Amino acid sequence: MRMRTPVTRRLLGAVAVVSALALGATACGSGGTDDGSASAGPKDVAAALEKGGKVTVWAWEPTLKKVAEDFEKKYPKVDVELVNAGTGDKQYTALQNAIAAGSGAPDVAQIEYYALGQFAIGKSVENLAPYGADKLASGFTPGPWNAVHRDGAVDALPMDSGPMALFYNKKVFDQHGIAVPTTWDEYVEAARALHKADPKLFITNDTGDAGFATSLIWQAGGRPYKSKGTDVTVDFGDQGTRTYAGTWQKLLDEKLVAPISSWSDSWYKGLADGTVATLAIGAWMPASFVSGVAAASGDWRVAPLPQWTKGGTASAENGGSSLAVPKAAKNKELAYAFTEFATTGAGASTRVAAGAFPATRADLESPAFLDADFPYFGGQQANRIFADSARNVGADWSYLPFQVYANSVFNDTVGKAYVSSTTLTAGLNAWQETSVKYGKDQGFTVNK
Amino acid sequence: MGWGFAGPFVAVFGLVLLAPIGYALYLSLFKDRLIGGTSFVGLENYGEALADTRFWEGLARVGLFLLVQVPVMLGVALLVALAIDSGRLYGRTFFRVAVFLPYAVPAVVASLIWGFMYGTRFGLVGNINDALGVTLPDPLSPSLVLASIGNIVTWEFVGYNMLIFYSALKVVPRSLYEAAAIDGAGEWRVIASVKLPAIRSSLVIATIFSIIGSFQLFNEPSILQKLAPNAITSDFTPNLYTYSLSFAGQQHNYAATVAIVMGVITAVIAYTVQLRGMRKG
Incomplete structure (x- = not known):
């Protein structure tokens, strides 16, 4: 923080301290909302909808806008206020502060799966099971559902998901006569062949990404994190982790991955010009391809995620978010009603139509979804691959209740x-x- | 009676400057945990900070930065100021503005610009490699990244320090130079015996600013972190460390403690330099 003059330096310093303190102050406040008030049931939800009121939603997911409008149309007495309080970490910080301060918390908040545990363990989010959420289990795909329920409670409802697939630059692969890898061993071979054919080309980029590494360990069968209540196990010594580390180490040792960070300017350039030839990433990626890598339209295709054992079908989730109801919400019944509306039935279909990747079985299996052509991928029906991946996500994965810190x-x-x-x-x-x-x-x- | 006049100032002073420090001290005596909530822990946080290798490594890093970058930056600034002041420079005004210009660029923007140039793939370094068929070392690798940050900071602040020195030189009475010339002193002798002693207090002030600036190093590594996440760790500098403690780990109490320890260290060093620098003056 190099500042100009002593005066501005001090002033800015003071501002920084004040804001740091403001944060600390709220962190110190009591987060004591009553615990056993979850006596509300589906009937109360219906009554709340009759009565109407205001629901404040903190989310950055753009497809919620249309859903909010539809919800207001269906329940005219309800007013939905959609607020973008920041993306990811920024929103969590604001949310944590509001919850701790005991005021200003939203009624509904978007929380990514990996971060949900932190809010659940802090007893900051409402258990949605009594409202009827536990009966929705069969409507969701296993990966996302597994991420939102723990110890008999439903901490949130899945909003979207990110079953993994392999996006590859077909033009580059064809040009060098390389086959699309179906196993990670073949992937390493392809990486070698590609880099040998043209030292400027890399199979993928990687500068160390916690979400990516944990997803691959997940796919390999590793379960490094276990938690039950406040008992937590962290163990990166299991077979799945070893499988992942062994293979990925080869790519690092032989310098076969481009040292380009994801979402950087260089990354988009690399995806466009073929320098970065594949991405193993969540099924929400197509929208980012269309908007961020428009120049390479038609070059890329989608393939199933490479396997750790030949002929396998294992997959994992990468990213995705849920909608949760903070304990500090003012109108929990109404909040739940919106959450259910936005994540199931018509609301979910509306969001899928707008480009979100579904966490609901019905949408995942609907012909309209499966048959959709992706002009960006040369007309490929990519959703079929994503849907297969979603069905094969390994069960029983859990993140740490403090994964946000761990990832940092x-x-x-x-x-x-x-x-x-x-x-x-x-x-x-x-x-x-x-x-x-x-x-x-x-x-x-x-x-x- | 007097309070009526001093009151407004004291209120603002207390509220804006003293209260935050007091509150940080208060915060540092507590510990907030995910399980178990907030509890009073006395000086435990301080004990932890004093034994925290991540904190001390960050401090050692900015210490090294201080010892290398500040002399280089102030040396260059002084040289430029003396050159402009000598009156022998052609296009003096242009030169002065050109050297000062980087200071007008916000630190965040400057870091971004340099970050792009440092890129070995699509940046300037990459272009040079391609054009000349050479392989320059990666400026963002762990061994070079501190030097690369030093380069950015030097670029940003040479002009600022030059201006401090130059304005101090401007007020030196010209008659002293004439007297020195009559005594037979050459240009170098004038610099060593007249100019430098005359701007001594400016040199000390610039040094103190630079020391504080080095210890508060944050913007440049924070921006470059996106480009070199493995070279710039979350505890790269003490400031960056408090930031990650607070925002990634929700450890506000410990972050306040580290901030206070860091503030005390900075104050002690800056004060020592001031005492030593002013002693003969």
């Missing part, structure tokens, strides 16, 4: 494997250590 120190630890002689395994061990230390510090019982 991924590059401090595992990142070393990308820029030095440290191995991925050693990096993962260091990540584990840091996560365990933080967990203990925060009052969890870790690895006992």
Whole structure:
């Protein structure tokens, strides 16, 4: 923070301190909302809709706009206020502060799956099961549903999902006569062949991404995180993790992945000009391709995610969000009504039509969805591949109840494997250590 | 009676400057956990901070930065100021404005511009590599990234410091130079015996600003972190560390503690430099 003059420096310093304090102040406030008030049932929800009122929704998902309008049309007495309080971390910080302060929290909040645990364990989100959410289980695909319910409670309803697939630049693959890999071993082979044919080309980019690494471990059958209440286990020593680390280490050792960070300017350029030839990523990616990599329209195709064992079908989720009702919400029944409307039935279909990737079985299996052509992918019916992937997401995955923190120190630890002689395994061990230390510090019982 | 006049100032001073510091001190005595909530822990946070290797490594990093970058930056600034002041420079006004111009670029924008140039793939470094068929070392690799940040900061602040020195030189009475010339002093002798002693207090002030600036290093590494996530860790500088503690880890109490420890260290060092610098003056 290099500032101009001592005066502005001090002033800005003071502002920084004040804002830091404001944050701290709210963090200190009591988050004590009553715990056992979840006696509301589906009947109360119907009554609340009759009565009407206002629902404040914090979300950055653009497809919710139309849903909010439809909801207001259907229930004229209800007023939905859609607020973009920031994307991801920014919104969580605001939400955490509002919850701790005991005022200003929204009635409904968008929370990514990996971050949901942090809010659930802090008892910041309402258990939606008594409102009727537990009966919706069969309507959702397994991956997202698994992410929102724990210990018998339903912490949120799945809004979208990100079953993984392999996006590849067909033009580059054809030009160098390389077959689309179906296993990760073939993927490494393809990486070698591609880089040998043209040293400027890389199979993919990777500078260390916690979400990506955990997704691949998930697909490989690893379950490094387990948590039950405040008992947490972090163990990156299982077979799935070893499988992932062993294969990915080859790509790092031979410098076969481009050291370009995802979502950077270079990344978009690399995707457009073929430098980055594949992406293993969530099914929400097509919209970003269309808007961010328009120049390469027609070059890219979608294939099933490469497998760890030949002939396998295993998949994993990468990203995706849910809608939760904070405990501090003023009108929980109404909040739940909106949450259910937006995540199931007509609301879900509306969002899917607008480009969201569904977490609902009905939408995932509807012919209109499956038969949709993607002009960007040369007319390919890519949703068929995504839907297959969604069905094969490995069960029983869970994130840490403090995954937001853990992800923030991924590059401090595992990142070393990308820029030095440290191995991925050693990096993962260091990540584990840091996560365990933080967990203990925060009052969890870790690895006992 | 006097309070009627001093009151408004004292109120603003207390509210804007003292209250935040007091509140940070208050915060640093507590600990807020995900499980168990907030509890009073006394000086435990301070004990933890003093034994925190992540904090000390960050401090050592900005210390190294301070020892290398500040002398280079102030040396260049002084050289430019003396050159402009000598009156022998052609296009003096243009030169002065050109050197000062980077200071008008916000630090965030400057870091972005340099970040693009440092790119080995699509940036200037990449273009040079392609054009000349060479392989320059990656400025954003862990071993070079601190030097690359130093380069950005130097680029940004040479003009600012030059202006401080130049304005101090402008008020030196010309008669001193004439007297020195009559005594037979050459240009270098004039610089060493007349100009530098005359702008001594400016040199000390610029040094103190630079020390504080180095310890508060945040913008440049924070922006470059997106481009080099593995080279710039979340605890790269003490400021960056408090930021991650607060926003990624929700450890506001510990962040306040680290901020206070850092503030004390900065104040002590800056004060020492001031005392030493002013002693003979």
